[in-house]
Amino acid sequence: MSVMLHRILRPALKQAQLLSAVKNKQPLWRHETMVRASSACDATIRSLEDCLEVNYGGAPMRFNYVWLRDHCRSDASYNSSTNQRNLDTASIDLSIRPDNTTVQDGHLVLTWPGGHVSKYSLSWLAENSYQENKQSTIQPRILWNSDTYKKANIPSAKWESFMSCDDEVKNFLRNYLLYGIAFVDDVPATVEATEAVTQRVSLIRETTYGRMWCFTSDFSRGDSAYSQLGLDRHTDTSYFQEPCGIQVFHCLKHEGTGGRTLLVDGFYAAEKVRQQSPENFELLAKVPIRHEYIEKSENHRNHMTGIGPILNVYPWNDEMYLIRYNNYDRSVINIVPHDLVRRWYVAHRELTNELRRPENELWVKLTPGKVIFIDNWRVMHGRDSFTGLRQLCGCYLTRDDVLSSARVFGLQA
Ligand SMILES: C[N+](C)(C)CCCC[C@H](N)C(=O)O
Ligand SMILES: O=C(O)CCC(=O)C(=O)O
Ligand SMILES: [Fe+2]
Incomplete structure (x- = not known):
């Protein structure tokens, strides 16, 4: 029994x-x-x-x-x-x-x-x-659109208890695993406190952008993130062979207008494509696409590339585990025959249409004190254009260590 x-x-x-x-x-x-x-x-x-x-x-x-x-x-x-x-x-x-x-x-x-x-x-x-x-999921998830996410009414963790109580971290990780986003509130608006919060769950992944980064619209790097422009939904570091697993943002200051953060559950949109047009889903899961970051400035020289399909699926159970979607950083398509290229654009359009449905867009205004963790293998982020001084700090986390922390708490990851 x-x-x-x-x-x-x-x-x-x-x-x-x-x-x-x-x-x-x-x-x-x-x-x-x-x-x-x-x-x-x-x-x-x-x-x-x-x-x-x-x-x-x-x-x-x-x-x-x-x-x-x-x-x-x-x-x-x-x-x-x-x-x-x-x-x-x-x-x-x-x-x-x-x-x-x-x-x-x-x-x-x-x-x-x-x-x-x-x-x-x-x-x-x-x-x-x-x-x-054989049928079990590696990572159980609740896929969401704006409405269902809001209705789920997921509480944010609070700085004090997050820093002192393991159960608060466990609950936070449970939500993070299910929804691909989670928040900690009441965090002091400093880089140090932001770093302390992330270290409750993982190690920081140092990249060319630094360990903890703090950026503003000063064009200090050769990338549109360092401007006041709006940014369409995307995942970061698509040009890494292994894109960063988690992104952390904390807005330390904004004196101006606009600059809201856009969040979209990429898996929700991709599952819609899988249901509507399995052949398009398969193209997105098979056709190799290169992303690239080429930076040549006085202080920085980089040439990164990552190749892989837009949708990455475990072959043994068809479970999606990684979406690489960044139209800014997508590179030249030159290893795909022309007939497949045409079909791939159709599939990409269908996914983009799903990602852009207004009902799938969750908008939040990041304010000092609110730290967001984003599963960069699943949830896309973007932003409104903005005016004034806006200072964002954060870091990338190593995915293996976040998942390891979750498993140590007895969560399935
Ligand atoms: C987050 N931080 C400002 C440090 C870096 C931004 C990297 C932006 C790049 N286009 C990408 O999507 O990967
Ligand atoms: O400025 C923002 O809110 C986010 C910009 C962005 O996409 C990034 O830094 O990765
Ligand atoms: Fe980004």
Whole structure:
């Protein structure tokens, strides 16, 4: 029974399920939904040609013999204090089969030729079976447009508790993972405080723009961000082979008009394209596009390029994980045959139309004290043109470290 519960909760929660789970404060994540098998002897085993079939509550699970030997958790094979493998996988006979197979005390026990014994808890096997994982999402998300984001009424974290209380950081990260944006309020309007806030969740990713950057419309760099011009929705550092994962902004000062920040959930728009025109979605996910940053000024010389499709999708479950969309920084298309080029422009237009629907635009005015974290692999940002002195500080964060912090809190990322 407990195993069944585990099986029902764990696979990819769909949008509606996610929303109602959030509302009812039910567990959303892998670690929170894990339910251990209580009964020891409800498994049956069948030895097949190259795998073992384990029947343990849900759908039959199949484990390849080499996989089983490779995943042995005995001290000789695995160091459970460092969580690293000791075993040399290349030493396993690829036609290995166990001499003996039994189930004892909720564990599968295998004796291999030569006498080595491997034990696996049945619940661990259930968690790690292909049958359990094939449909699961790596990153559950709630896709939004302006209306649904506002209706969700997500609270901002507050500086005082954010700096002192881990639960506040956990809640903040939960929202960040689900929506791709999250706010911390009441932050002192300084670069130092902004840096301190980011260091509660991650390491700062230093780039050519610096570690913490503070910029204004002074044209100090060869980029339109350093002007008073409006900027259409885009993701940053599209010209990196690995675009920065997270962007942090804090407006320290604005004496003038305009300059609101535009936010658009790129995955929401791209999923619309996937539903309406799968062939266009596929073009955007396959055709390689180069982005480029060429800067040649007195103080800075840069030539960065990043090549990849606009939409990046995990091949095993079709889940989107990265959108690279920046029409300013998109470079020459010269590695795509002309007939594909035409079709790509049609697909790009459809995505752009979705991204530009007014109902998808969330506008916020960043004011001193309000720090925003933006998932730069998912949510686009832009701004209104503005007048007067406007000073923005912030930084990029290393994605791996943000996700690591989230996992340490038991969140699924
Ligand atoms: C954020 N900061 C002002 C430091 C840099 C802006 C980089 C702008 C560039 N066009 C891009 O989209 O990547
Ligand atoms: O000025 C802004 O609000 C944002 C500019 C921008 O797109 C950037 O700095 O990445
Ligand atoms: Fe930007």
